Amino acid sequence: MIEFGVFGGGSWATALVKILTDNKITVNWYLRRAKQANAIQETGSNPDYLNFVHLDTQYIRCSSDKQTVARKSPVILFAVPSGQLANLLEDFDAAWINGKIVLNSIKGTVGDQHEIPSAFISTQLGIPEKLQGILAGPCHAEEIGHRKKTYLTVAAPDVEVQQLLRGCFVSDYIEVRLANDIAGIEYAAIYKNVVGLVCGMAKGLHYGDNFLAVLVANALQELKDVLQQMGRSSELLNSSYAGDLLVTAYSAHSRNRSFGEMIGRGYSVDKAKGAMQMVAEGYRATRGLYQLTKELPCQLPILQTAYRVLFKYMPVLTEFKLLEQKLK
Known part of the structure; x- marks a missing residue:
């Protein structure tokens, strides 16, 4: 079974981890603060965001080591605020994710040049176009936490990548629409x-x-x-x-x-x-x-x-x- 490396510890990242683990997909979850990582692993709840959501810890491997999370995971998912992305990638080695699918779900511009996240990630890490994708709404994390019917969008230029990602997120409460206009x-x-x-x-x-x-x-x-x-x-x-x-x-x-x-x-x-x-x-x-x-x-x-x-x-x-x- 495919594994995801999720980078981000906020409400949106938590909601996405819930979807994946509900689908019995293992998540290697990077959390910058070890205290937060330990709390999630021990209790199955993020103490800081969406703390009402129960997460199935048998499918979660929390870590505060970027390299460990990146190397273990065939699919990388960035779900941090746009203002944190540059710092996250500052010491991120592109070799850790060579040949892997890189998905981002970041809604904002990045850096002094105000780049869109996919362009910034591609430039920083040299991701081939066919391995790129984005995950978008319309949705709010809180409603995903309550398992309310939600439609997500997976956009990727490669049809095989689209289908693979769709299969990871679709569920009884999640519908996934496919697109190529990243x-x-x-x-x-x-x-x-x-x-x-x-x-x-x-x-x-x-x-x-x-x-x-x-x-x-x-x-x-x-x-x-x-x-x-x-x-x-x-x-x-x-x-x-x-x-x-x-x-x-x-x-x-x-x-x-x-x-x-x-x-x-x-x-x-x-x-x-x-x-x-x-x-x-x-x-x-x-x-x-x-x-x-x-x-x-x-x-x-x-x-x-x-x-x-x-x-x-x-x-x-x-x-x-x-x-x-x-x-x-």
């Missing part, structure tokens, strides 16, 4: 976090559902424009693209929505960041996507609103009054 789905995953953040701002400012519907409809058009300008798929109306945006915009589970709501209620950016117990990827995603798209010949007022509030420290209500006039 970069397009990654851009959509990055942008949806920005949208979730802006929807949270709207809620914090006491805008209602009527406004939110217009905001999300405009966000879908912005995403379509970005994907077209990037030369990616414009087939937006499926779960791999629009689905992830919608669940982040509307769900109470969305960290980005919660972060944005605090901003809308008057928290400073720094105070809101300090109040979050988990990473809100939309903060970094806003800056990264803004830098990637600022020269594109398309109008992106929702992204620009998020950027001006978060990084230019403009008053959120003032920016939303301007945004009202730009929505269609």
Whole structure:
């Protein structure tokens, strides 16, 4: 039976480990902190994230040694926040994973060049295109933890890799959709976090559902424009693209929505960041996507609103009054 090497100890990584171990797949799980690794191995529960989820420890091998996890595992899965990926790979030897499938489920830009995760990993570790893949939503880790019906997307250029990965994740509560547009789905995953953040701002400012519907409809058009300008798929109306945006915009589970709501209620950016117990990827995603798209010949007022509030420290209500006039 195939084994996975999972790198990441947060709620999303925990949810993915649950899916794999529910399917009786052995997971070699890298956790940076030995205390967390020991607790999971001893109790079958992650004490820091999704601690209500029971994990079958007979299929889990926790370790704080990157090399051990990487060498043991035919499939490597990176599931860390985008801001941690560069540090994770800093002393990561490409020889450890030579010839292995490398899957990432990271939703944000990486490094000073604001690269999408698949491109950054490929550059750092020299992964051939046919061995690359991504795992995307639409979903929230909390609902996977409760075994609620969920649809995942596996994107990979190689059809055999797609089918192998699908077989590892599909279950009675998980459906898996297959795709080959790695970069397009990654851009959509990055942008949806920005949208979730802006929807949270709207809620914090006491805008209602009527406004939110217009905001999300405009966000879908912005995403379509970005994907077209990037030369990616414009087939937006499926779960791999629009689905992830919608669940982040509307769900109470969305960290980005919660972060944005605090901003809308008057928290400073720094105070809101300090109040979050988990990473809100939309903060970094806003800056990264803004830098990637600022020269594109398309109008992106929702992204620009998020950027001006978060990084230019403009008053959120003032920016939303301007945004009202730009929505269609």
